[in-house]
Every structure is written in C-alpha cells, then in structure tokens.
Amino acid sequence: MDNTEIxxxxxxxxxxxxxxPQVYKTWRTKDVSSLSLPMLVIFFIGIVMWLWYxxxxxxxxxxxxxxxxxxSSFLLMYFKVKYTKK
Structure with missing residues (x-):
C-alpha cells in the first residue's frame, strides 16, 4: 500500500x-424532521457514483x-420515508 492509499x-x-452518528441518532429518536429527502437522494446518487469510480x-x-x-445514506433515506408523519 502506497502513501496515497494511506x-x-x-x-x-x-x-x-x-x-x-447521524444515522444512529435518527434511528434512535426517529426524528427525521430536519432531513431533506431530495438532499438525501442526491447525496446517495453521488456516493454510488463515487463507489463506482x-x-x-x-x-x-x-x-x-x-x-x-x-x-448509511440508504438507511437515512429509508428512515426519512418510514418515520415521516403523514
């Protein structure tokens, strides 16, 4: 392993x-009011692309x-959908 990978x-x-910690807190409190679903979706897509890269x-x-x-980001999206009060 070279220095760049370190x-x-x-x-x-x-x-x-x-x-x-955000994933854990959201899971524990079930409070998703401060999470933006569009931001989470965009972030998730970006992370999938970084993984692919x-x-x-x-x-x-x-x-x-x-x-x-x-x-982790998938879990936050799941929590956002599951715990959002309708």
Missing amino acids: IGFAAAILTTAAFL GILKNSPSMIFANSITVI
Whole structure:
C-alpha cells in the first residue's frame, strides 16, 4: 500500500465516521424532521457514483468508504420515508 492509499484510508475513516452518528441518532429518536429527502437522494446518487469510480480506479480506500456511506445514506433515506408523519 502506497502513501496515497494511506491518506485515502485516513480520509475514508474520518468522513465515514462523521456520518454514522447521524444515522444512529435518527434511528434512535426517529426524528427525521430536519432531513431533506431530495438532499438525501442526491447525496446517495453521488456516493454510488463515487463507489463506482473507486471500483474503476481500483482504489481500496474509496471502495471501503463509499460502500459504508452508501449503506448509511440508504438507511437515512429509508428512515426519512418510514418515520415521516403523514
């Protein structure tokens, strides 16, 4: 593993870890009032594209981070739909 991938993994861990508390808080409180569904959908599509890019570039750090973030952002979209009061 070269220095570039080490930096990539450090960035991947920090940015992915920063997103997880929001997923946990939303799951625990079921409060989705501050989440924007259009933003979540756009973010999800962007992360899927970053994952695809990481696969094409064969970048383990990008694949690792974006795989976890795809799951996390999907969960937030699911929570937004499930817990939105009708």
